[in-house]
Amino acid sequence: MIELIDLTKSYGRIRAVNGVTFTAEPGRVTGFLGLNGSGKTTTLRMLLGLTRPTSGTALINKVRYRELRDPARHVGAVLEQGISHPGQSGRAHLVTHALLSGVARNRVDPLLAYVGLADAAHQRCGAYSLGMRQRLAVATALLGDPPVLVLDEPANGLDPEGIAWLRELLRAHARKGGTVLIASHLLAELAQLIDDVVVISDGTVRYVAPLAQLYGSTSARLRIRGRDPERLSRALQAAGALVGTDGGALDVTGLTPEEAGDIAFEAQVPIYELVRDSPNLEQLFLDLVTAANAEAVR
Amino acid sequence: MIAVVRSELYRLSTTRSSAMSLAVVSALGITLGTVSADFWALIAGAGAFGFGAIGVTQHFQHRTAVLLYLTRQRRIPVLLAQLVTALIVSVGFTAVSGASVLARGYHEEYLTTLLVAPVMAVLGAAGGAIARSATVLFVGFTAWIVFVEAAYGRMREPFPFSAYLDATTGDLDKLPVFLGWALAAVVGALFAVRRDLTGD
Numbered sequence: 001m002i003e004l005i006d007l008t009k010s011y012g013r014i015r016a017v018n019g020v021t022f023t024a025e026p027g028r029v030t031g032f033l034g035l036n037g038s039g040k041t042t043t044l045r046m047l048l049g050l051t052r053p054t055s056g057t058a059l060i061n062k063v064r065y066r067e068l069r070d071p072a073r074h075v076g077a078v079l080e081q082g083i084s085h086p087g088q089s090g091r092a093h094l095v096t097h098a099l100l101s102g103v104a105r106n107r108v109d110p111l112l113a114y115v116g117l118a119d120a121a122h123q124r125c126g127a128y129s130l131g132m133r134q135r136l137a138v139a140t141a142l143l144g145d146p147p148v149l150v151l152d153e154p155a156n157g158l159d160p161e162g163i164a165w166l167r168e169l170l171r172a173h174a175r176k177g178g179t180v181l182i183a184s185h186l187l188a189e190l191a192q193l194i195d196d197v198v199v200i201s202d203g204t205v206r207y208v209a210p211l212a213q214l215y216g217s218t219s220a221r222l223r224i225r226g227r228d229p230e231r232l233s234r235a236l237q238a239a240g241a242l243v244g245t246d247g248g249a250l251d252v253t254g255l256t257p258e259e260a261g262d263i264a265f266e267a268q269v270p271i272y273e274l275v276r277d278s279p280n281l282e283q284l285f286l287d288l289v290t291a292a293n294a295e296a297v298r
Numbered sequence: 299m300i301a302v303v304r305s306e307l308y309r310l311s312t313t314r315s316s317a318m319s320l321a322v323v324s325a326l327g328i329t330l331g332t333v334s335a336d337f338w339a340l341i342a343g344a345g346a347f348g349f350g351a352i353g354v355t356q357h358f359q360h361r362t363a364v365l366l367y368l369t370r371q372r373r374i375p376v377l378l379a380q381l382v383t384a385l386i387v388s389v390g391f392t393a394v395s396g397a398s399v400l401a402r403g404y405h406e407e408y409l410t411t412l413l414v415a416p417v418m419a420v421l422g423a424a425g426g427a428i429a430r431s432a433t434v435l436f437v438g439f440t441a442w443i444v445f446v447e448a449a450y451g452r453m454r455e456p457f458p459f460s461a462y463l464d465a466t467t468g469d470l471d472k473l474p475v476f477l478g479w480a481l482a483a484v485v486g487a488l489f490a491v492r493r494d495l496t497g498d
Contacts, residue, residue, distance in 0.1 A: 049371050050364060051494040066371045077368055083361045085313055092312035100305035101369045124314070140365065 001026055002047065002148065002181050007056035009042050009203075016042045018203040019056070024181040024196070026147070029174045031194030031211070032183040033285055039203035040183040041079075044152050047181075048077055060148055072101035076141030078151040082133025083140075086126025090117050090136050093125055094143065103143050115139040116165070130157030138166065148179045155189050167193050191281040199288050206292045214284055222260055225249040225273035235267035236260065249273065302370060302379035303386070310353065310387065320349065320391060327395025335399045335407040339466035342392045342415040343459075347439070349391060350384035350422030355432040364495055373491045381423050381484065388419035406468070414465045414473065417480050421458060424483035428490040 002024040009017040017039040024030035034040045045051035047058040049065040060068065060075055068074050084093045094108040112121045115135040125133065134157050141149060149170065155163050170180050170193060184190050197214055199207040207214065226232045229250060233243045236252055239259065244251040252260060257276055264271050310316045323345040331338035357363035370376045392415040400408045422435075429435040447457045454460065456472070458479035464472035 045495070048368060050367060051496075068371070071371060072369050075368075079364055079368075080361055083364055085309070085356065085360045085362055087313040087315045088309065089312070092308075096305050096309045096312070097365060097369065099308055100301055100366070102301055 001059075001061055001179055002030075002150070003057075003059040003062075004043065004047065005057045005059070007043060007046055007058055008054045009039075009046060009051065010054045016203050017046070017053075020200065020203075020205050021056075022198045022205060022208045024179050026179045027174055027177050028195040029170055029180040029182060029193055030196040030198060031190040032181060032198045032200065033185070033187060033190065033281075034183070034200040035185055035289070038200050040185075040200060041152055042203075043200070044077075044079065044150055044181075044183055048075070048079070048150065050079075070102065070144070072097075072103065072144030072146065074144075074146050075148045075150060076144065076146040077149075078134070078137045078141050078154045080152070081156060082128070082130060082137045084125040084128075084133060084136055086124060088125055089122045090125055090128065090132075090139075091121040093136060094139060097140050097143055101144055107143060107145075111139045111142060114142075131159055131162050134158055135162065138169070147177070149173055149181070151180070151182045153184050153186070154182065155184065155186055163189055187282040187285050197281075199285060201289045201292055204292070207288050211281075214281075221277040222252040222255065222257060223249050223273065223275050223277055224252055224260060224264070224271065226264060226269045226271045228269050231267055232264055232269040235263050235269070239263050251277075299375050299379045299382070302366075302376055303383050306353065306380060306383040307386065310383075313356075316349075316352070316356075319352075320387075323348075324391055324395040327391075328398045331396055331398035332402070335402075335404040335411075336467060338396055338399050339407065339411045339415075340463070342395055342411050343418045343462050343466065345391055345395065346384075346388035346415040346419035347422035347425075348436075349387050350381075350419035350424075351426040351435050352432055353384055353387070354380050354423050354426030355430060355435065358430040359432065367495060374488060377427055377487055377491045380427070381420050384419040384423035385416045388416040392416065407466070410468065410470070411466045414462060414476065417476060418462055421480045421483050424480070424487040427487035428483070430490075 004020050004022055007017060007020040008015065020043050032040055042051060046053045047065065058064065065071065091108060091112060094111065095105055098105050098108055112118050115138055117132060117135055120128065120132060125136065128136065134154060154166060158166060170182065174180050194211055197207065197209060197211045198205060224232065225248060229245065233250055236243050236255065239255065241252050241254040257274055261271065261274060327338050327341045327345065330341055357366055366376060367373060392412050396408050396411060425435050443459050447453055447460050451457050451460060456475045458476060461472040461476035461479065465476055
């Protein structure tokens with residue numbers, strides 16, 4: 001379990017992270033969402049003991065990172081963009097870290113195969129693509145078989161196949177009872193992966209909840225296209241719906257698809273298209289951030 | 299600490315550029331040693347400083363310091379292990395590069411340099427931990443030697459590189475001066491190593 005309690009980091013007068021508090025539970029994937037510069041990376045660096053907090057506490061399984069014995073066996077981290085020495089081979093990189101963390105060297109080759117780098121094991125890291133370097137970073141994080149994984153923008157540079165692979169890897173880790181905290185600004189990728197969501201903007205946490213709750217907190221929106229949009233719009237509004245339009249189709253909130261279909265039938269407007277717009281994590285995130293910014297201005 | 303030393307030595311031996319430069323500078327030392335023991339001592343000192351500095355600064359240049367400090371959170375033992383690694387590498391490098399000096403019968407010069415050059419490696423490694431950049435360190439140290447030690451001190455004042463050269467040429471009274479500079483750099487590094495690791 002990861003616990004962040006009132007974590008704050010100031011650089012002079014600037015508060016990069018301001019009283020961040022949330023928990024990432026075992027068996028779940030927690031998404032830490034924020035735009036670039038919102039404080040995600042600084043928060044993760046404080047969690048991992050790379051940056052000293054100005055105040056507050058970050059705990060992993062009830063212990064500060066700096067106090068963990070054999071941290072590689074407790075926490076695996078993927079930070080920045082595939083860190084490795086360009087003059088070392090992928091295999092030598094992993095052996096170096098196996099020696100450093102006291103992990104058996106015989107874990108290296110199976111891990112390279114697991115992340116799909118067996119064929120490139122003896123190639124210099126400098127010749128790796130960004131996606132290969134990210135795979136190597138994941139292998140480095142998994143060296144000690146840790147129950148907690150902390151990842152900062154791990155999908156950067158991965159191709160669609162790589163992203164699907166990473167998604168399955170992280171879901172499998174959570175299914176086995178592991179804790180996964182993943183920071184990203186690629187919201188569409190996270191929507192298919194995370195169980196819980198933490199939204200941060202301007203260094204302040206704006207929202208903490210299960211993803212399902214975030215989706216449930218918004219009204220479902222319908223997109224309706226019919227022969228006579230004006231008559232249909234009037235009929236839907238008369239039934240209490242909120243109706244907007246992009247010129248071609250109507251965006252309707254406040255009605256179920258069944259209700260909208262019945263109203264169109266009664267109004268004798270043929271319907272060509274009626275779909276429910278699934279809540280969009282990107283839109284929800286932007287709504288939350290915009291609302292928070294507006295509140296800050298007031 | 300032993301794990302860090304083993305890991306650092308393995309990293310050095312498997313990083314092509316590091317292994318190549320070690321081989322090239324050793325060959326240069328052997329060649330210059332056939333001409334003059336003093337030339338060899340100069341190369342041994344400069345090489346030891348360079349290998350000590352690069353061993354530490356490479357971690358910051360390629361961001362592997364992040365992985366190092368994630369695995370070993372107590373930074374002072376990590377720094378001490380890096381200094382020990384610099385010592386081990388420089389002893390090996392000095393011993394091999396001085397083969398021609400030894401063969402020519404300059405036993406005293408060989409042994410004195412073998413004793414003093416590793417201190418230069420410690421100075422380089424500690425300087426690397428403070429500067430966190432090989433370029434900054436090398437430019438800064440070169441400027442120091444040219445303007446302070448050579449132009450101002452005429453290589454006679456108790457400054458680090460002057461003291462190193464004096465010590466390797468048999469003036470062992472200068473060894474404590476040189477050790478003092480190295481110790482001061484290590485103390486500076488012990489404080490500097492606590493700084494945050496900033497993002498890239």
